[in-house]
Amino acid sequence: MADDDDFKFADYTDRISASREPDVEAIDPVGDVAHLTQAWVDERAAPELLQYQEQCIQRLLAKIEEQTLVVEELDPRNDTSVILSILYQTELERVKFVLRSYLRTRISKIERFCAYVLNDGPTRKRLSRAELHYAEKYVSQPILDEAVFCRITEDIGDYQLDE
Amino acid sequence: MALPRHLKNGLTPLEIEFLAENELIEIEAAIDTRTDLELLSGTLPALKPLRTNKVPLWMAISLKKKHKCNIRVPAWMTVEALTRTLKEEETNDVRFSYMPYHYMEIAQLLLENAMDDIPSADATRTLLKDLREARQSKARQGVHSLGESYLQMDNIGLMEINEIRPFFTKAFFEIQKLRPAVAGNPNNDNPYDYDHYGNSSLSMDGRYGGANATDFDGKASYSSSTIPESSRRFQSTQGSRMN
Numbered sequence: 389m390a391d392d393d394d395f396k397f398a399d400y401t402d403r404i405s406a407s408r409e410p411d412v413e414a415i416d417p418v419g420d421v422a423h424l425t426q427a428w429v430d431e432r433a434a435p436e437l438l439q440y441q442e443q444c445i446q447r448l449l450a451k452i453e454e455q456t457l458v459v460e461e462l463d464p465r466n467d468t469s470v471i472l473s474i475l476y477q478t479e480l481e482r483v484k485f486v487l488r489s490y491l492r493t494r495i496s497k498i499e500r501f502c503a504y505v506l507n508d509g510p511t512r513k514r515l516s517r518a519e520l521h522y523a524e525k526y527v528s529q530p531i532l533d534e535a536v537f538c539r540i541t542e543d544i545g546d547y548q549l550d551e
Numbered sequence: 552m553a554l555p556r557h558l559k560n561g562l563t564p565l566e567i568e569f570l571a572e573n574e575l576i577e578i579e580a581a582i583d584t585r586t587d588l589e590l591l592s593g594t595l596p597a598l599k600p601l602r603t604n605k606v607p608l609w610m611a612i613s614l615k616k617k618h619k620c621n622i623r624v625p626a627w628m629t630v631e632a633l634t635r636t637l638k639e640e641e642t643n644d645v646r647f648s649y650m651p652y653h654y655m656e657i658a659q660l661l662l663e664n665a666m667d668d669i670p671s672a673d674a675t676r677t678l679l680k681d682l683r684e685a686r687q688s689k690a691r692q693g694v695h696s697l698g699e700s701y702l703q704m705d706n707i708g709l710m711e712i713n714e715i716r717p718f719f720t721k722a723f724f725e726i727q728k729l730r731p732a733v734a735g736n737p738n739n740d741n742p743y744d745y746d747h748y749g750n751s752s753l754s755m756d757g758r759y760g761g762a763n764a765t766d767f768d769g770k771a772s773y774s775s776s777t778i779p780e781s782s783r784r785f786q787s788t789q790g791s792r793m794n
Contacts, residue, residue, distance in 0.1 A: 421592035496554035
């Protein structure tokens with residue numbers, strides 16, 4: 389059995405939400421899954437929008453892609469490979485679930501507090517580029533070239549309308 | 552709707568169970584994987600028969616379902632340990648006895664999926680139920696000591712926090728709304744009631760008041776994230792403790 393000391397598996401839950409500042413992003417690439425999981429829990433519990441975990445998510449997306457290729461290359465005729473494949477896929481699904489739920493939670497907050505998110509400086513900085521784009525599109529604006537009716541109350545002769 | 556309504560009040564019990572499945576547990580594998588397991592979350596040493604491996608609970612359950620491993624019951628979940636904890640729980644009126652943060656979910660998952668690995672499963676189940684009831688009534692007593700600034704509950708589990716979270720945060724918010732009326736009264740010189748910062752927090756932390764949650768030691772913590780730093784240092788003298 390491997391000694392506990394050289395055991396490298398990341399233990400997700402020994403982190404605590406309150407210890408993290410809302411504007412700080414992780415730099416530890418080893419614990420990306422653990423980090424994202426904690427960010428998800430935080431995002432779900434927090435009333436406000438927290439810092440988007442850009443670096444962490446970029447690295448994870450790349451890892452997910454790599455891992456998917458690894459799974460595809462496992463030999464389906466070999467019993468051990470089949471078990472490995474099931475375990476790897478299970479983990480992939482788990483990570484994807486957290487990622488999806490994390491992004492949806494953020495979108496939901498953006499929709500709910502749209503004006504605030506765009507106008508509050510610190511909050512606006514916590515958005516990803518895609519989220520910022522979404523928020524800006526989400527704000528309703530008047531359609532300025534919509535057709536209108538005008539009732540003419542007195543004869544003004546010939547009149548050229550603007551474009 | 553980006554997020555269904557039922558997901559908007561924090562994590563659901565199922566999601567908490569999902570988190571608990573990341574906890575590590577000891578198994579005796581019935582297979583030899585030959586290679587290390589290169590997971591996204593890290594590398595696990597190869598599984599070997601007749602050896603003990605520490606793996607995440609989700610993996611243990613997945614292997615168990617295929618009859619590829621036996622799960623070792625954690626030390627705190629044996630009948631002896633639970634009997635001891637229950638006794639402690641019943642003799643101490645206010646303090647929660649020590650249990651892992653995810654004890655309820657882990658126990659539930661093991662009873663569901665690995666019955667045959669648990670010696671005297673029925674006794675275990677009964678003990679867990681008694682323990683849970685004893686703790687639940689303690690958590691409810693916490694309502695009485697919910698003060699204006701924070702509430703401390705050592706050793707409470709995540710599932711237990713989640714059960715009382717909606718009620719506690721709401722009640723806490725309402726108490727806060729009443730506060731300016733008290734603080735605005737110039738005749739009020741009771742240091743217990745008066746906090747000129749007008750801020751406070753609700754925290755269920757291993758230490759006190761979440762003042763510095765970085766020294767986390769396996770206990771539960773929840774803290775409203777809108778608390779300005781300035782108010783935190785007042786917590787040690789304000790509000791009520793429950794331990």
